[in-house]
Amino acid sequence: MPDPYRVVEYDSxxxxxxxxxxxxxxxxxxxxxLDQIVRRSTYDWLLIFSSRDFTPCSVQ
Structure with a gap:
């Protein structure tokens, strides 16, 4: 199974x-x-991905 999350830097x-x-x-x-994109500066971005096989558990 792939890692549950990946954070990838992107420079546009x-x-x-x-x-x-x-x-x-x-x-x-x-x-x-793709779960989220975070802009860090004018050209620098973080892309946050999650594995399709990963199911987070719920907190109760």
Missing amino acids: GPKGMEGMEALINEWAAKGYR
Whole structure:
């Protein structure tokens, strides 16, 4: 089973965001879904993925 979560750094650079969609699709092919995108600076992003096989337990 893959790791439950992956955090991937992405630098969009001054040319824009064209590569982010390709990166998301690459991780989807590995069995991960995109959960959140965090902007750290103008060009620096964190993409947080979780494994499709991972089911978090509920807290009661």
